[in-house]
Amino acid sequence: MKDILSLGLDEMRGLLLSKEEAAFRADQIFNWVYKKRTLDFSEMTNLPKALRGELPGLLYFPAMRAVEKQFSKDGTEKYLWKLKDGNQIESVVLRHPGHVTFCISSQVGCALNCSFCATGAGGFSRNLSTGEIVSQVIHMERAIHGPVDNIVFMGMGEPFLNENSVYKAINILHDPRGRNLGFRHFTISTAGIPEGIKRLADSEIDIRLSVSLHSAKDELRSSLMPVNRIHSLDSLREALVYYQQKTGNRITFEYALISGVNDTAGDVEQLIKYLRGIKSFINIIPVNPVNPNFERPTDQKVVDFEERLKAVGFESAVRHEKGTDIDAACGQLRQRRRGKGLERRKGVVVRFGSRNMEVVDNETGGRLLCTMPGRFRMQGIRPIVGDRVEYSLSGNGQGRIESILTRETELLRPRISNIEQILLVLSLREPAVQNVITDRFLVLAEYAKLPVVVVINKIDLLADDEIKEFSEIYGEYYNIHQVSSKKEININQLRDILKGKISVMAGMSGVGKSSLLNTLNPGLKLRVSEISRGLERGRHTTSYVELLQFDFGGLIADTPGFANLELPEIEPDSLKRYFPEIDQESGMCAFSDCVHIDEPGCYVKELIKAGNIHESRYESYLSMYNELKEREREKGGKKYG
Structure with missing residues (x-):
């Protein structure tokens, strides 16, 4: 394998030609890496799916x-x-x-x-x-x-x-x-x-x-x-x-x-x-x-x-x-880190007080209170829930945060870092979540560049054809998991999905998120009550997010914050990127800037007519596109960025 960042464009073209791939694919990869700063082949969506799967065997990004x-x-x-x-x-x-x-x-x-x-x-x-x-x-x-x-x-x-x-x-x-x-x-x-x-x-x-x-x-x-x-x-x-x-x-x-x-x-x-x-x-x-x-x-x-x-x-x-x-x-x-004799441990921030925070240790799974050094406050540095940190132990059984490791991801609503996946919990009955709501959740997840596990809860209430219809719309592009928290159906498989990861649970009220959490890990919220008394919460705190710890390994945020379904500041013409079935086919349209509304030669609209892209997904796309256009007009035509 070759280091992709050590290759010039002509070298990359030569490599792909030797593998019987078209040379222009190298130009596309070069564009993704150097103009869009993408370091994941799976995100290079204008490349054929097969090529995206083969590239990790040919090229690697230096660690x-x-x-x-x-x-x-x-x-x-x-x-x-x-x-x-x-x-x-x-x-x-x-x-x-x-x-x-x-x-x-x-x-x-x-x-x-x-x-x-x-x-x-x-x-x-x-x-x-x-x-x-x-x-x-x-x-x-x-x-x-x-x-x-x-x-x-x-x-x-x-x-x-x-x-x-x-x-x-x-x-x-x-x-x-x-x-x-x-x-x-x-x-x-x-x-x-x-x-x-x-x-x-x-x-x-x-x-x-x-x-x-x-x-x-x-x-x-x-x-x-x-x-x-x-x-x-x-x-x-x-x-x-x-x-x-x-x-x-x-x-x-x-x-x-x-x-x-x-x-x-x-x-x-x-x-x-x-x-x-x-x-x-x-x-x-x-x-x-x-x-x-x-x-x-x-x-x-x-x-x-x-x-x-x-x-x-x-x-x-x-x-x-x-x-x-x-x-x-x-x-x-580098010299300071080498010379420091303090033993540093690693953990994840799971909860905040006004003067300290609660950290779960990576190795032991134990929880302890940690303080922040004064230099963090002087420099305006504030850790957030989900931050991976290094901390040192003090003599009183507490810890002191020494450094914050790089945030791999960061959500703004709720403010939480290093999320590895979103668990989108839906129900098709009692209540029946409309597809347009599901689509908005999925756009928010795509915008955050986070993988989604779609969890259909209450399957004990559903007929097979209801699940089949939903899977036909979403199953090709999203991982769908069917569960019943009441009947404890497929709960162990869901535990495997959550184990060892930091996840966010999202979904509308009434779909059974709380009952699902209690089924996954009975007494999950009760276990943190004792240490909560050690957190000196400010009197004026109105809302916060926390990570709950599973006994089987893994952390999850259950918060209403992600239920705010307002679209982020996406340029209307960029919305297609957040519908994978539309984005994948956009390159086949007659015009490269086609937004699939009323342009001639639109391949995406042909696929919709043929039933290859579900009409409800396109209706959601159209509704959100018009919403973003209206927002842009209200801002006087000013583009986001």
Whole structure:
């Protein structure tokens, strides 16, 4: 199998052609991955079902999950990713007015061991693959729900020591047929590898170059940056002059200002002398002291340093500091996690109080109260029910939340994370739930990108033809499970569906949700009453959601919140995506933007006339489409997004 994120479009075409698939299928996959940021072949709905089933045997997405994330008050986000082999790397989201920058890693650790850098203190493990580099970008775009504007290779590692993977990643992300990020939106930050700089100058990749300089004195720079002992300032300058002659591009120089080390008048004069004749921009960075021997200079020292550079005509600026309230420095978060001796356990938040929360431990299934660290409140971080967390045990039998793991999914109504499936409970009698209500539930579930198990309750009241009619409408696209909580029919099979997962139960009033829960796990709600007294609930709490714990393993939310059937902010023309039988056939219509209302050559409407798509489903689609259109008109034609 091949790493899909390490393949360019032409390579992907070649692979599919070798498997006797049409080359344009590669273009469709490329579009899903790089324009829609989809990392699941099953969601690539314009591909044939058979191909979607075969792709996991040909291609894989590199394993990468966030084991910790931090959020700064200024909008900076720091991610610590765990790779398939257990290694960890860091990436940062930097928000600026009008644009977003990703700072990404090129290696696991770094061999250059710069004295002010936390990454070097952890040593070097290996180079990242092209796919692992690209994966950082896609995962962070998914996290921020939007595109990045600039990518800087200024995370862990020296990019020129992993040149092939870095350049291929840039070319993949640059490809106009996919992500289409211009070359000038990429920056390589190097500690000063002369041959790498020269190769960049000779390449066709016209990206930006940034050099970590930090001193223009050989002896001092060698003590700060051991790479200078191999590649002196003279050899570095020769490469920089060559680069500028070949490209004409301005070079950014990073200068970490350290009190009493490189911030004197003599240091700035030496820097001026070294850079004379090189078109430069000098980025002055008051040091983030990860090394206890280094101190940040005074504000006046920083001002004096910058003013002297500007006085002789150099462009310079003091970097606007971001992420000062989190572990934002390169390698800092990874180092802190390695160095912390506290045993961390993992669990799921199942309930909230005003000052603490209830967590179920992953291994033992035990429940305990946990507090939040003060830094969470300072940073405006608030866990929600369903969050997977790491916690440490305190001496009083309670715990302390240390980190919130990445949310795989998140519902807004009810506010709950990491849901793995929705249990849609219906009854066809007493009461008879109308198909239009069922369809709205299903659209909400499709919009949330969550699998649905349709549970028909009270089957002891139904005739076979009633169940058959329902299955003919929904059975091809949804998993239907028939039960009777009263007669305990098929209850064990439903337990198997729920076991080990976090689920949400949804459905209209009267369909038997509560009785079904009590049949699945008698006394389910009674068991949590004792520990509930330990939760210090705020007096003004009006509503909340909680996860109930099954004895057989698994958690479920039973809440009226999901019964709010108001459609989310879907663009009317996008509604078809949430009806799988319509979405699957949309590509056969005469026009690619067909919305299946009154367009000529509509293949979907032909299928409806032939009975291959049930008319009641189309009527629901039409009703919701008109509802969304009316909402759009009321908003003055403003589109959602």
